[in-house]
Amino acid sequence: AQTVTQSQPEMSVQEAETVTLSCTYDTSESDYYLFWYKQPPSRQMILVIRQEAYKQQNATENRFSVNFQKAAKSFSLKISDSQLGDAAMYFCAYSGGGADGLTFGKGTHLIIQP
Amino acid sequence: GAVVSQHPSWVICKSGTSVKIECRSLDFQATTMFWYRQFPKQSLMLMATSNEGSKATYEQGVEKDKFLINHASLTLSTLTVTSAHPEDSSFYICSACLGVNTEAFFGQGTRLTVV
Numbered sequence: 001a002q003t004v005t006q007s008q009p010e011m012s013v014q015e016a017e018t019v020t021l022s023c024t025y026d027t028s029e030s031d032y033y034l035f036w037y038k039q040p041p042s043r044q045m046i047l048v049i050r051q052e053a054y055k056q057q058n059a060t061e062n063r064f065s066v067n068f069q070k071a072a073k074s075f076s077l078k079i080s081d082s083q084l085g086d087a088a089m090y091f092c093a094y095s096g097g098g099a100d101g102l103t104f105g106k107g108t109h110l111i112i113q114p
Numbered sequence: 115g116a117v118v119s120q121h122p123s124w125v126i127c128k129s130g131t132s133v134k135i136e137c138r139s140l141d142f143q144a145t146t147m148f149w150y151r152q153f154p155k156q157s158l159m160l161m162a163t164s165n166e167g168s169k170a171t172y173e174q175g176v177e178k179d180k181f182l183i184n185h186a187s188l189t190l191s192t193l194t195v196t197s198a199h200p201e202d203s204s205f206y207i208c209s210a211c212l213g214v215n216t217e218a219f220f221g222q223g224t225r226l227t228v229v
Contacts, residue, residue: 035218043205045158045220091157098214101148101160 002027004094006105013082014113020067021077021108023092029053033095034068035102036077040088048090051075079110087112116142118210120221127198127228135193135224137208143188144210148218149181152205161206164191198228 003026013019025034036048051059051068058066063080079086092105117140127133137147145166150158162183163171170183180202182194191210195202205225209218 043152043207043223045207045209047217050217095218099146099163099165101150101163102158102209102218103160104157106157 002029002032002094002096002103004092004103004105006092006108008108009106010109010111012111012113013079015082015084017082018078018080019082019110021079021090021092021110023075023077023105025073025075025092025094027073027094027096029096031097033097034066034075035093035095036064036066036075037091037093037104038086038088039091039107045091049077082112084112084114086110116140116210116212116219118208118219118221120208120224122224123222124225125227127226129199129228130197132194132196133198133226135195135206135208135226137191137193137210137221139189139210139219142210142212144191144212145188147185147191147208147210149183149191149193150207150209152207152223154205158207161193166191195226198226200228202226203228 005024032053034051038046038048049061049064065078067076089107091107093102119138121136147164149161152158161176164183164185166185172178185191207223208221
């Protein structure tokens with residue numbers, strides 16, 4: 001079974017600074033998908049960024065980028081120029097693709113200090 | 115992006131009663147929907163995969179007779195918590211994908227409290 005590990009229960013960063021959230025995973029598959037989801041206090045799950053394992057290039061979405069290290073099974077999220085609205089729970093997730101559901105990590109609570 | 119609507123947003127029910135939660139894909143058809151459960155300050159745990167026109171696939175440890183899933187159309191999946199007990203109190207979230215290997219869109223979740 002696949003597992004996703006987020007080792008940082010909570011992270012704090014000053015507004016406008018950069019923060020990196022860690023995620024590692026375990027799988028025996030070669031093709032899969034990795035995601036970072038944001039869950040604000042409203043509890044609505046919002047997709048932040050997605051990475052296909054077959055792509056070597058790291059995904060980027062505006063201020064959000066990932067460092068995908070397939071051999072190390074690592075998938076960290078970097079948030080640049082942190083904003084107050086970035087404060088939320090961040091979940092790393094894995095999918096084997098097809099009709100697979102998501103396997104989530106335990107989450108990281110991100111605090112933005114004004 | 116695509117919209118998934120979940121109803122109700124919150125519900126309080128008495129122990130022993132059943133509660134139905136609806137998950138609708140508003141602007142797309144979803145042959146597969148997923149149901150998750152989230153306890154306070156914890157992560158989302160996949161409960162089951164709902165397949166249109168066929169039986170749901172449940173994750174290990176999830177009681178299929180307790181959590182009845184029906185996916186009667188391409189835009190609607192329902193989760194019925196039967197004979198609910200206080201330990202069933204939780205946040206239930208559904209999701210749906212536009213297609214195979216595409217982004218999952220989530221409903222806004224349902225907070226169930228069993229008293």
